[in-house]
Amino acid sequence: MRVVVTGAAGFIGSHLVPALVAGGHDVLAVDAVHRATTPRAAMANRAELARAGITVTECDLLTDDLGPLGDADAVLHLAGRPGVRSSWGPGEADTHRANVVATGRLLAACAGSRPRFVLASSSSVYGSAAHPSAECDRLxxxxxxxxxxxxxxxxxxxxxxxxxxVVILRYFSVYGPRQRPDMAFHRFIEAALDGSPAPLYGDGAQSRSFTFVSDVVDATVRAARVPLPAGTVLNVGHPVTVGLHDALERIGVQLGVPPPTVPKDAAPGDVARTWAAAERTAALLGWTATTGLDEGLARQIEWHRGRRGGSRG
Ligand code: NAD
Incomplete structure (x- = not known):
């Protein structure tokens, strides 16, 4: 397949692109690193892809001509501005531009050629979960x-x-190597390695369907290939929801020192629980998250240690 990936220098995109290349696909990887919420991380990811022989082409979905991107078998649209906390106040307009205006422009560019269009959406659309969130639940x-x-x-x-x-994928809290620096596990692991506390928002009783990045990549590649009715919505989340305190403890056990934290007010919109219903994705994509939290954390910790050993990028 000829595949376009937007947000290729992002956390998830930087794993997705090499997986597609390894699968023999012809990939056009695009990103506007200056638009990233964590530009230094995006620059480092782009440099790492370059070392693997993969070029990320500069393309700003808000301003550039997107016509050429529609000429593909599949467009995997991961570019955007993630993060609940940073979307309030001054971040709101940028969040709307990056996630809504840019998506509208890209969809318009695909309207004539009609490639398979995979949209990276989020479990946050469900609000807080009292039971596993199913794709048909009210948003x-x-x-x-x-x-x-x-x-x-x-x-x-x-x-x-x-x-x-179109296929819409609702990703649930993704973690693993190259996780964005604003995300919880990244901050907790760095805090334990540095000894300087990371913020813990609210009472720490929040729980999440934490999902390992290579599982997310696998689901995304399947969504690009498996025939599905247009407009299919699928959860991409681990069916087990884990509390933040539990996750902190597991990180502490693996590192031999508990991550120091400093309490902060709960962030507005930061829901108590996300919880993925997994049946539909299993039925339609033949996919379930297989990486357990301890195994996934071990791989993320290895990455944090590795970047300290070499250049911090
Ligand atoms: P990320 O911030 O690491 O990557 C997003 C990339 O999009 C960045 O490299 C950024 O430069 C690029 N981008 C932003 N605006 C752009 C524009 N106008 N033109 C071109 N590129 C632009 O984020 P991520 O964690 O890799 O998430 C990828 C996608 O998945 C996002 O859409 C995010 O909302 C969604 N998502 C992520 C998670 C998660 O846990 N990481 C959970 C749910 C949904």
Whole structure:
């Protein structure tokens, strides 16, 4: 397949692109690193891909001509501005532009050629989960970030109704090597290695369907290939929800020292629990998350140690 990946220099994109290349696909990897919420991390990811012989082409979905991107068998749209906390206040307009306006422009560029269009959405559209969230559940976005993803899904469903074969993937808290520096495990592991405390928002009783990045990549590649009705929505999340305190303890056990934390007020819109219902994705993609938390944490910890040993990039 000829595949376009947007957000290729991001955390998940930087794993997805090499997996597609290894699978023999012809990949056009694009990103606007200056738009990243964590530009230094995106620059480091781009440099790492370059060392593996993979070029990330500079393309800003908000300003560049996107016509050439529609000329593909599949467009995997991961570019955006993630993060619940940073989507409030001054971040709200940028979040809307990155997640809604950019998605609308890309969908318009694909309207004629109609490639398989895979949209990276988020579990945050569900709000807080009292039971496993199923794809047909009512959406309850509780932050500008969640609202922007719900709006991007609406745009994608409209394009599906007009003939673009769209698949919407709702990713649940992704972790692993190269995790964004604003995310919890990244901060906790660095805190334990440095001895300087990481913020712990709220009472730490939040729980998440933490999902390892290579499992997410596997689901995304399948979504690009497996025939599905246009507009199909699928959860990409581990079916077990784990508390932050439990995760902190596991990190502490693996590193031999508990990550120091400093309490901070709960972030608005930071929901108590996310919990993925896994049946639909298992049935339609033949996919379930297979990496357990201890194994996934071990691989992320190895990456943090490795970057300290060499250049911090
Ligand atoms: P990331 O910030 O690491 O990657 C996003 C990339 O998009 C960045 O490299 C950034 O430069 C690029 N980008 C932003 N605006 C752009 C624009 N206008 N043009 C071109 N590129 C642009 O994020 P991530 O964690 O890899 O997440 C990837 C996608 O998955 C995002 O859409 C995010 O909302 C979604 N998602 C992530 C998670 C998670 O846990 N990481 C969970 C749910 C959903």
């Amino acid at each position: 309850e976005p509780r932050s500008p970030y969640a609202a922007s993803k719900a709006e991007a899904e609406r745009l994608a469903q409209r394009a599906a109704a007009e003939g673009t074969p």
